[in-house]
Amino acid sequence: MNEGLDNGPAIEARGLVKRYGDQVVAVDGVDLSIPANRIYGLLGPNGAGKTTTISILTTLLEPTAGEAKVLGLDVVKQAGDVRQRVGVTFQEMVLDDELTGRQVLDYHGRLYRMGKTERQAKTEELLALVELEEAAERKAKTYSGGMKRRLELARALMTTPEVLFLDEPTLGLDPQTRARIWDYLRALKEESGMTLLLTTHYMDEAEELADTVGIIDRGKLVAEGTPQALIEEMGADTIHVIGEGDREAFVENVSALPFVQAVDVGRTVIQVGVDLGSKRLVEIIAQATDSAFTIQDITVAKPSLGDVFLKYTGRRLRDTDSTQTHHRMLLMS
Amino acid sequence: MAATATLWNKQMRKFLANPEEMFGLLIQPILWVVLFGVGMKSMLSADMPGSGEPYVTFMLPGIVVLSALGGAIGGGSVWLTERLRGIVKEYLVAPIPRLSILMGNALSTMTKSMFQAIIILFVGLILGAKLSPNPLGWLGGLVLVAGFGLGFSGIALSIASQTDNPGAYHAMIMVFNLPLLFLSNALYPLATMPTWMRIGSLLNPTTYTIDGLRQMMFRDPAALAGSDPLPLWLCWGVVLAFAALGMWLAYTTFRKSIK
Ligand SMILES: Nc1ncnc2c1ncn2[C@@H]1O[C@H](COP(=O)(O)OP(=O)(O)OP(=O)(O)O)[C@@H](O)[C@H]1O
Numbered sequence: 240m241n242e243g244l245d246n247g248p249a250i251e252a253r254g255l256v257k258r259y260g261d262q263v264v265a266v267d268g269v270d271l272s273i274p275a276n277r278i279y280g281l282l283g284p285n286g287a288g289k290t291t292t293i294s295i296l297t298t299l300l301e302p303t304a305g306e307a308k309v310l311g312l313d314v315v316k317q318a319g320d321v322r323q324r325v326g327v328t329f330q331e332m333v334l335d336d337e338l339t340g341r342q343v344l345d346y347h348g349r350l351y352r353m354g355k356t357e358r359q360a361k362t363e364e365l366l367a368l369v370e371l372e373e374a375a376e377r378k379a380k381t382y383s384g385g386m387k388r389r390l391e392l393a394r395a396l397m398t399t400p401e402v403l404f405l406d407e408p409t410l411g412l413d414p415q416t417r418a419r420i421w422d423y424l425r426a427l428k429e430e431s432g433m434t435l436l437l438t439t440h441y442m443d444e445a446e447e448l449a450d451t452v453g454i455i456d457r458g459k460l461v462a463e464g465t466p467q468a469l470i471e472e473m474g475a476d477t478i479h480v481i482g483e484g485d486r487e488a489f490v491e492n493v494s495a496l497p498f499v500q501a502v503d504v505g506r507t508v509i510q511v512g513v514d515l516g517s518k519r520l521v522e523i524i525a526q527a528t529d530s531a532f533t534i535q536d537i538t539v540a541k542p543s544l545g546d547v548f549l550k551y552t553g554r555r556l557r558d559t560d561s562t563q564t565h566h567r568m569l570l571m572s
Numbered sequence: 573m574a575a576t577a578t579l580w581n582k583q584m585r586k587f588l589a590n591p592e593e594m595f596g597l598l599i600q601p602i603l604w605v606v607l608f609g610v611g612m613k614s615m616l617s618a619d620m621p622g623s624g625e626p627y628v629t630f631m632l633p634g635i636v637v638l639s640a641l642g643g644a645i646g647g648g649s650v651w652l653t654e655r656l657r658g659i660v661k662e663y664l665v666a667p668i669p670r671l672s673i674l675m676g677n678a679l680s681t682m683t684k685s686m687f688q689a690i691i692i693l694f695v696g697l698i699l700g701a702k703l704s705p706n707p708l709g710w711l712g713g714l715v716l717v718a719g720f721g722l723g724f725s726g727i728a729l730s731i732a733s734q735t736d737n738p739g740a741y742h743a744m745i746m747v748f749n750l751p752l753l754f755l756s757n758a759l760y761p762l763a764t765m766p767t768w769m770r771i772g773s774l775l776n777p778t779t780y781t782i783d784g785l786r787q788m789m790f791r792d793p794a795a796l797a798g799s800d801p802l803p804l805w806l807c808w809g810v811v812l813a814f815a816a817l818g819m820w821l822a823y824t825t826f827r828k829s830i831k
């Protein structure tokens with residue numbers, strides 16, 4: 240049954256490419272190797288290629304080039320076997336909401352050829368898990384957004400998948416509901432040895448949940464590691480500088496300082512990774528004066544995954560018109 | 573097969589839980605028979621040329637087919653909605669054959685058409701239609717309508733797989749629906765048509781469905797058709813080929829749409 244699972248990674252991709260027409264390259268050579276029983280968080284700005292990657296791994300889309308294996312099974316050639324053994328929730332709400340919560344789960348189980356007793360037992364178990372027992376007989380269209388999301392999660396778990404793909408599982412949910420979903424997901428990994436791949440826009444979600452984070456931008460995986468390792472790469476502290484003048488000279492001079500571990504230039508913020516922020520603040524300010532760069536704002540912070548994200552993508556999340564602004568800035572400087 | 577049954581079951585359960593849809597589906601054919609059949613009857617002379625049968629008997633197969641067409645259009649609409657709302661993705665990630673997804677939709681559409689056909693015949697009977705005394709003929713007629721419904725469901729599903737716009741879907745489907753209905757022997761006997769229309773009608777699977785229905789379900793079919801009836805084997809052959817062709821079309825366009 241578990242062929243290929245025992246030693247190989249649960250999810251593996253090599254040189255994955257997806258093109259739409261000649262113009263759009265949604266996924267541009269992604270390599271992944273995710274061991275079993277891990278939570279992998281795929282982070283990326285809008286349009287980075289997260290959903291496309293998940294669609295390929297869950298057999299919804301065929302890659303233009305490259306190959307991918309889930310549980311050792313090729314997602315194109317052995318699509319049927321992959322489908323049998325994975326669970327998926329989609330980015331947008333996908334529910335036949337004329338059905339009651341219980342019916343949604345039951346029909347899903349039937350599609351996967353589960354027997355009646357097994358279906359009933361699993362339905363009860365999952366309704367309890369996602370705390371929807373009381374709403375089970377109501378049509379899903381009467382559910383709140385959070386209830387629908389939980390029902391979708393239960394549906395994905397109905398068939399006891401070995402790998403679970405979640406595309407933005409907590410999109411638009413309130414903090415309590417999100418925290419509860421995190422708890423379910425952590426428990427799933429601990430108790431049933433499941434492998435999870437989830438995409439998210441929320442840094443805290445990735446930091447809370449993921450064993451490994453991959454940052455994807457414009458179809459390419461630009462960084463990968465544990466959240467801690469990625470954050471440590473940024474330096475012990477980060478100094479955020481906003482100002483105007485000769486940015487290039489400033490960046491150059493700052494980079495040359497011995498205690499500076501990393502410099503990342505965003506569209507407004509320059510991030511400087513240093514060993515001890517409070518101590519180095521003065522020296523950074525001194526560099527600005529030398530470089531004819533006027534500092535308007537300067538702060539010291541412990542780096543976060545958000546800073547890592549900014550470093551690799553040059554954008555904050557949900558920074559919709561970043562390219563435009565970036566462009567304007569280049570003209571100005 | 574199991575997946576087709578599951579999806580059929582799901583559509584039927586949704587249908588039975590929706591009183592408005594049920595009501596509409598039951599009332600529509602009754603209105604057609606009563607308003608159209610009776611109205612036309614009083615406008616034309618009471619009897620068809622060369623026949624003693626009332627016009628209601630002549631009209632009935634046409635109304636059955638009309639309902640089947642309407643049902644298939646509704647089925648395509650359901651399919652388009654499921655595609656747009658992403659529900660089709662739930663089917664696509666499940667380990668089931670792609671064709672079974674379409675079949676689940678088409679078979680539930682057909683089931684509803686069967687209900688309608690039975691109601692139509694029943695109302696027709698009350699209004700004085702002369703049904704064949706042979707129940708096997710009725711059964712054969714229902715199967716024939718089911719085959720026709722499957723074929724047109726295929727066309728509807730194919731169109732609904734290619735567009736993302738409900739307005740475009742309905743506009744496109746009418747391009748098929750209207751000639752299928754009017755360029756046939758549904759409303760006028762073949763013998764009374766101008767030649768061009770008769771040629772068109774003979775190229776139309778609707779004609780074979782209706783002629784088959786008349787032969788199997790009603791008394792004195794030759795008089796009803798206003799000429800010699802088409803051979804029954806040909807009616808079956810054309811309808812079955814239409815069913816297969818329709819579903820094949822739906823299948824290939826659907827496959828292309830998910831590439
Ligand atoms: N069917 C399609 N046809 C053409 N381009 C597409 C199609 N689907 C996606 N794209 C493009 O591919 C790129 C990647 O899209 P994708 O949905 O994978 O991004 P994402 O990382 O999931 O973004 P988001 O965070 O907004 O969900 C985008 O530029 C998008 O416009």
Ligand SMILES: [Mg+2]
Nearest residue numbers: 289290291330
């Ligand atoms: Mg997405």
